[in-house]
Amino acid sequence: MRQSKPATVLDALVIGAGFAGLYQLYCLRERAGLSVKVLEAAGDLGGTWYWNRYPGARCDSESHSYCYFFSKALYQDWEWTERYPGPAEILRYLHHVADRFDLKRSIRFGARVVAAHYDEEENHWEVTTQDGTRYRAAYLVCAVGCLSSANVPDIPGLESFAGRWYHTGEWPHDGVDFRGMRVGQIGTGSTGIQAAPAIAGTAKHLTVFQRTAQYSVPARNAPIDEAFKHHVRESYDAIREVVRSTPNGHPFRIHRRNAFDVGAEERQAIYEAAWEKGGLQFRASFRDLVLDKRANDTAAEFIKKKIRAIVRNPKTAAILADIDHPYAAKRPPIDTDYFETFNRDNVTLVDLRAEPIERITPAGIRTRAREYPLDTLVFATGFDAMTGPLVRMDIRGRGGLKLGEAWRDGPQTYLGLQVPGFPNLFTVTGPGSPSVLTNMPVAIEQHVDWITDCISWMRTRGVERCEPKVDAAERWSEQVNEAANATLLPLATHSWYLGANVPGKPRVFMPYAGGLARYRALCDDVAAKGYEGFVMERSLTAPVRP
Numbered sequence: 256m257r258q259s260k261p262a263t264v265l266d267a268l269v270i271g272a273g274f275a276g277l278y279q280l281y282c283l284r285e286r287a288g289l290s291v292k293v294l295e296a297a298g299d300l301g302g303t304w305y306w307n308r309y310p311g312a313r314c315d316s317e318s319h320s321y322c323y324f325f326s327k328a329l330y331q332d333w334e335w336t337e338r339y340p341g342p343a344e345i346l347r348y349l350h351h352v353a354d355r356f357d358l359k360r361s362i363r364f365g366a367r368v369v370a371a372h373y374d375e376e377e378n379h380w381e382v383t384t385q386d387g388t389r390y391r392a393a394y395l396v397c398a399v400g401c402l403s404s405a406n407v408p409d410i411p412g413l414e415s416f417a418g419r420w421y422h423t424g425e426w427p428h429d430g431v432d433f434r435g436m437r438v439g440q441i442g443t444g445s446t447g448i449q450a451a452p453a454i455a456g457t458a459k460h461l462t463v464f465q466r467t468a469q470y471s472v473p474a475r476n477a478p479i480d481e482a483f484k485h486h487v488r489e490s491y492d493a494i495r496e497v498v499r500s501t502p503n504g505h506p507f508r509i510h511r512r513n514a515f516d517v518g519a520e521e522r523q524a525i526y527e528a529a530w531e532k533g534g535l536q537f538r539a540s541f542r543d544l545v546l547d548k549r550a551n552d553t554a555a556e557f558i559k560k561k562i563r564a565i566v567r568n569p570k571t572a573a574i575l576a577d578i579d580h581p582y583a584a585k586r587p588p589i590d591t592d593y594f595e596t597f598n599r600d601n602v603t604l605v606d607l608r609a610e611p612i613e614r615i616t617p618a619g620i621r622t623r624a625r626e627y628p629l630d631t632l633v634f635a636t637g638f639d640a641m642t643g644p645l646v647r648m649d650i651r652g653r654g655g656l657k658l659g660e661a662w663r664d665g666p667q668t669y670l671g672l673q674v675p676g677f678p679n680l681f682t683v684t685g686p687g688s689p690s691v692l693t694n695m696p697v698a699i700e701q702h703v704d705w706i707t708d709c710i711s712w713m714r715t716r717g718v719e720r721c722e723p724k725v726d727a728a729e730r731w732s733e734q735v736n737e738a739a740n741a742t743l744l745p746l747a748t749h750s751w752y753l754g755a756n757v758p759g760k761p762r763v764f765m766p767y768a769g770g771l772a773r774y775r776a777l778c779d780d781v782a783a784k785g786y787e788g789f790v791m792e793r794s795l796t797a798p799v800r801p
């Protein structure tokens with residue numbers, strides 16, 4: 256690494272230029288008045304939507320909530336065209352935001368951060384990008400995303416494959432031409448469920464390799480009509496109130512009734528209506544769907560029946576409906592014609608539970624049962640979620656402690672915002688926060704606002720260092736566990752929420768499942784009590800009493 260030029264000195268550095276990094280930049284520069292730079296590995300802004308341009312990609316939050324709420328004028332000026340926009344429209348929106356608030360001048364693209372070391376004596380972070388450029392800043396905000404480190408499984412023989420292979424999370428921007436190709440897709444999570452119908456539409460043949468069957472509910476994506484656009488513009492305050500007060504940040508309320516408050520016939524009618532309406536609202540049909548296994552079974556059985564009704568080949572239907580975990584214990588996908596895709600002549604389903612992959616060969620994929628000849632491979636195999644993007648950087652705190660070492664047994668944070676031993680380092684939607692269990696822009700705004708307020712609080716009081724107490728972080732980990740254990744979520748033992756999709760990763764339930772509204776109240780309370788649980792140091796020797 257070249258280390259010739261002196262380090263650029265700033266008040267704050269932000270890593271990542273997705274929803275989180277853009278808003279963090281705006282807040283620190285415009286509200287807190289700091290000198291700030293954003294370092295972004297990608298060639299442009301957008302984060303998730305810069306990288307995930309695979310066929311069929313869309314959001315599953317409804318467009319009128321998958322956006323910023325911090326500016327009413329911004330909210331009302333922008334018009335979404337679809338219920339669930341794809342990457343192109345979301346990127347247009349994010350560029351619109353960046354232009355409106357003149358953000359691009361403070362972002363360096365193509366700047367992958369490889370190291371961030373805390374200098375205890377100088378109380379600053381020394382940050383190095385891949386090309387050796389160095390920066391120094393008092394505050395370091397990691398807005399690196401929860402789902403930004405592609406997980407390519409270590410399947411023997413990949414290097415020998417004669418065709419091309421792609422990971423959906425690093426999709427080529429000029430697209431992939433599947434015409435005439437025999438495509439093998441590994442993975443049937445939210446991504447695979449979106450990609451398969453789109454790939455099947457152009458490929459000569461698509462073979463879907465399924466390890467774990469998943470529930471899915473139709474998205475029912477559609478253009479947004481003028482009446483709804485008008486409603487959204489006029490209802491900013493009401494929509495904002497809903498996304499801020501529901502547990503998951505979505506623009507709909509979870510019904511207060513329990514699944515067994517109604518009779519079987521009425522329950523069936525409620526599920527039918529939710530299925531017809533489409534989208535994640537299905538999960539909100541009853542209050543206790545992710546709390547009570549018996550309640551959950553009713554939703555699970557409803558969806559399994561739908562699968563068996565849609566898919567004509569009973570053997571294929573049985574493999575797709577052989578789902579081993581409660582509904583919504585893994586992130587529940589929504590789809591456009593996913594199960595219908597298996598009625599196409601050019602689509603085959605392979606059950607990896609019955610015939611695991613043995614290796615990739617030059618000609619395709621060999622399972623225990625046979626070889627599948629393939630021209631192209633698509634890995635829809637997800638991400639090293641939540642901790643991956645953080646520990647892949649060489650982050651070192653006090654005494655040179657590596658973040659990866661500190662988190663060897665699983666991530667430990669206070670409120671998902673800070674890590675003991677790593678002063679003045681903040682994580683937006685870090686492990687231990689509601690993050691991926693929510694409509695993320697809402698969670699992102701809450702975190703960014705809190706971090707900005709905290710830094711402003713420090714500066715107005717001459718506080719130089721902010722770091723969580725070890726016992727506060729330990730207690731928070733217990734609360735994160737308790738919140739998860741009060742739900743059915745840990746029952747999906749192969750979920751990425753638990754880190755189970757990455758071999759060797761510690762099995763710790765990472766997001767906070769207690770709900771965004773409750774979490775917001777906890778964070779506000781901590782701040783109101785002078786940042787209770789954090790050590791705030793005015794100098795190296797004089798802790799501040801709030």
Ligand SMILES: Cc1cc2nc3c(=O)[nH]c(=O)nc-3n(C[C@H](O)[C@H](O)[C@H](O)COP(=O)(O)OP(=O)(O)OC[C@H]3O[C@@H](n4cnc5c(N)ncnc54)[C@H](O)[C@@H]3O)c2cc1C
Pocket residue numbers: 270271272273274275276294295296297301302303304305307312313314315316321366367368369398399400401402403446644648683684693694695696699
């Ligand atoms: C396909 C897909 C669909 C999704 N749909 C939804 C949805 O409908 N609703 C929802 O709420 N959430 C959804 N999510 C989650 C989504 O990640 C968030 O909604 C949101 O985009 C996260 O924004 P972010 O800024 O926190 O992170 P990201 O958008 O992931 O941005 C992080 C940025 O940090 C950069 N970065 C990481 N490491 C480094 C480094 N070392 N140096 C420099 N830069 C770095 C990355 O390049 C990236 O650009 C989806 C995720 C995926 C993968």
Ligand SMILES: NC(=O)c1ccc[n+]([C@@H]2O[C@H](COP(=O)([O-])OP(=O)(O)OC[C@H]3O[C@@H](n4cnc5c(N)ncnc54)[C@H](OP(=O)(O)O)[C@@H]3O)[C@@H](O)[C@H]2O)c1
Pocket residue numbers: 313314315316402408409441442443444445446447449464465466467586588589607612635636637638691749751756
């Ligand atoms: N808005 C949206 O609609 C949308 C779209 C895409 C993604 N997302 C977000 O991104 C998250 C990640 O979704 P994702 O689908 O990319 O990842 P994912 O949910 O982790 O799914 C990965 C899939 O790959 C399979 N897999 C992984 N390694 C494998 C291996 N070695 N052999 C065979 N199969 C393997 C997994 O099987 P196992 O289940 O057995 O591990 C799973 O089916 C989602 O949960 C969601 O939060 C949202």
